[in-house]
Amino acid sequence: MVEVTARVGRATLGGLAYLGGLARVGRRAAYFTFIGPFKGRALRWQRVVHQAMAVGVEALPILSLITFFIGVILALQGAYELRKFGALHYVSSAVAISMTRELGPLMTAIVVIGRSGSAFAAEIGTMKVTEEIDALQTMALDPVQFLVTPKFLAMVVMLPCLTTWADLMGVLGGSLFGVSSAGFTFMGYLSASLDALFLRDITTGLVKSVMFGMTITAVGCYEGFSTGAGAEEVGRSTTAAVVVSIFLVIVVDLVFTALFYFMGAH
């Protein structure tokens, strides 16, 4: 019995320490992004743009494909139920609302975790193993400022952009079903989607995506920095970065969805 409580206690402490580590990395990155530039620590725009290309622009093809399919799937699944009520024309609103409020931000986050969260952990982890992080420090360069801040800014800007694009691709995917099987014209499907949406549906999705971006950066970079010695450790921290990011993104999603729901109720 004592054994069990001790284990629970240790796991809890470990979890809290991990969150503390994440918060430290996130806070310092946010400091160097938003406050640092006013205190004479210039942002490295070249690096930010480079990261934004890698995180955002290069993710577009795969993200487009995935969210297009998700749109088709949503339409098919929605139509399965709506057909029973003879309400097949509501398929456009079902797709538009679930894409913008939930699946657009979430699928974008998952794709970015797989492409960039893992890459952050691998890059920083390798630099740790090869003493490059130590080298930065002996050159009086802050590793968080130098490595994390450009990623942080790129993610916070690019995730909402990607999410907007994902929303659009989802709606286009839905239109494939709408036009072929639900009697919509293409323009008719688009305007039906637009009519179904409130601005709030889109903004809540975008707010969530910004939070996801911060979470993914903090986890990826923190896992990179906590890499131990040896190449297999890089693999471990990369895997951990992906698993923990997915978990925390879902948690953040839950918290914000609940928040928006109860805020909207009043």
Add this chain to the structure above:
Amino acid sequence: MTDAGPTNDDLIGVRDLHVRYGEREVLHGIGFDVRRNETLVILGGSGSGKSTLLRALVGLEKPSGGEIWVKGRNIAEIPAAEMDEIRKKLGMSFQGGALFGSMSVGENVALPLREHTRLEDSTIEIIVRLKLEQVGLAGFEDYMPSQLSGGMKKRAAVARAMAMDPEMLFFDEPSAGLDPIIAAGIDNLILKLKKAFRITIVVVTHELASAFLIADRMVLIDKGNIIAIGTPEELRRSAHPRVRQFLDRMPEPEVYEELDYLQMLTEEHRPRRR
């Protein structure tokens, strides 16, 4: 300055330094001075704590006790911003070079200049060429680190360490992993830097030949303690058994008492603490 600090001739003073990783203490109270413009070699076997000592000297390892005076400041206690000011005056060459893989050799050398000075790009370019020429890598600016051999990587790392014209230069195992000819080349490079610039050099190594070649003074570390300190001549004359064992390259004696040996084989497995 307090009494504990080193005198004016000493650039670095270490006093009763303890460093521990978790529960394991690696350095048990080390003290020595590094004089201005001398080349000090820290000599020791694998696991003796010599690399930890070097990491502590450049502020990468926080001491668990004692003082490290660098340029009149105790770096065990000063805040990060002041440590960074001191770090701009020191250069460090890491064991594997630790060049940034995503940047060319030239960009690696230029990095500290770009970050810490307001020099024009054209000036930085000239300094980079100069530094690379000094380490024998003229014309390699545009190579990526992955295209260089081990010896060239180390030379490039030295060029980067020299970029800010440091007062102190630290080398971690400069000849580790190099063939004897390339290693001798690195030794020559250190000798050349020593002659050409007024610079204080601290080298950590286990290579006896190179240590005796480049050292003005040597510190011999064994199991986290200093067992000898002095000029190469003084060390050669030392009668201390561990010093003699190290310098004469004698292996550890492998004599087991029969009972100890039996116990070692039969005792229950104890997990080793790191």
